[in-house]
Amino acid sequence: xxxxxxxxxxxxxxxxxxxxxxxxxxxxxxAASPPMFTVSSPPIFIAKACRPGITxxxxxxxxxxxxxxxAYEEIVVKDGGTLGGHVKFAGTPPTLEPLPVNKxxxxxxxxxxxxxxxxxxxGGVRGAVIFLExxxxxxxxxxxxxxxxxxxxxVSHVTATMVGTKARVKNSDGILHNTHGFLAKxxxxxxxxxxxxxMIDITKRLTxxxxxRVLCDAHPxxxxxxxxxxxxxxxxxxxxxxFKIDSIPAGTYKVTMWHEGFRPKGVDKDGRPTYxxxxxxxxxxxxxxxxxxxxxxxxx
Numbered sequence: 001x002x003x004x005x006x007x008x009x010x011x012x013x014x015x016x017x018x019x020x021x022x023x024x025x026x027x028x029x030x031a032a033s034p035p036m037f038t039v040s041s042p043p044i045f046i047a048k049a050c051r052p053g054i055t056x057x058x059x060x061x062x063x064x065x066x067x068x069x070x071a072y073e074e075i076v077v078k079d080g081g082t083l084g085g086h087v088k089f090a091g092t093p094p095t096l097e098p099l100p101v102n103k104x105x106x107x108x109x110x111x112x113x114x115x116x117x118x119x120x121x122x123g124g125v126r127g128a129v130i131f132l133e134x135x136x137x138x139x140x141x142x143x144x145x146x147x148x149x150x151x152x153x154x155v156s157h158v159t160a161t162m163v164g165t166k167a168r169v170k171n172s173d174g175i176l177h178n179t180h181g182f183l184a185k186x187x188x189x190x191x192x193x194x195x196x197x198x199m200i201d202i203t204k205r206l207t208x209x210x211x212x213r214v215l216c217d218a219h220p221x222x223x224x225x226x227x228x229x230x231x232x233x234x235x236x237x238x239x240x241x242x243f244k245i246d247s248i249p250a251g252t253y254k255v256t257m258w259h260e261g262f263r264p265k266g267v268d269k270d271g272r273p274t275y276x277x278x279x280x281x282x283x284x285x286x287x288x289x290x291x292x293x294x295x296x297x298x299x300x
């Protein structure tokens with residue numbers, strides 16, 4: 001393995017990550033009992049969230065610094081640099097079975113495509129998340145996240161935002177959706193949306209960095225991910241696996257690629273699809289003043 005792939009982990013490797021970054025957080029529990037965790041410093045702690053009785057797998061990412069937690073500070077970034085690159089699948093990607101729909105088939109159809117792994121014809125992976133760790137000062141967050149219940153899927157399947165940045169949930173369908181977000185075992189939001197074009201602001205509910213697992217309580221085939229970061233230096237890859245992050249203060253950073261996991265593991269007791277552990281790869285990058293750096297990542 002190359003030296004720059006210093007911290008590559010799936011859930012089976014989480015123990016190694018924690019061991020190398022002592023006092024940063026702990027993981028406990030088993031597949032039948034969703035794990036608890038703690039974070040002791042500027043957090044990036046990523047986990048597949050769980051609801052009681054549902055078997056979901058967990059991965060953790062921990063910052064490489066042990067400094068006390070501090071609030072992100074918005075500044076004018078002078079001579080900021082850019083980071084871009086690709087996430088690609090190495091080899092032949094697995095074919096994922098469609099997800100059966102158990103209700104409202106007149107609206108939803110009988111089956112839906114699994115979005116746990118979306119690979120384009122050029123091998124690019126859509127829906128991977130790239131984020132810089134440990135950026136305490138930088139650009140102002142822009143834009144907002146809209147998680148839409150659309151044709152009985154969450155659109156987009158993977159979103160990323162920063163704590164305090166505007167985020168909303170919408171129902172574009174004319175049927176009841178119940179959008180339920182979990183950070184570990186804790187409910188972050190639980191929203192009944194019975195009406196078409198109904199929209200609810202969740203900005204003030206996203207108070208902690210981490211990965212929010214999103215389910216629809218009315219439709220077991222529906223699931224999504226919302227990554228909440230501690231800075232605006234985060235991006236989701238497009239349909240070609242491309243990402244770009246701009247206005248980065250000059251310096252050297254850890255950059256992590258996160259993907260939700262895609263090897264099928266069956267279904268849980270409620271008929272929800274389950275997949276293997278999230279995949280994470282962390283590399284170092286140096287951003288020069290007004291510079292443009294490139295990092296590429298591979299999934300296997």
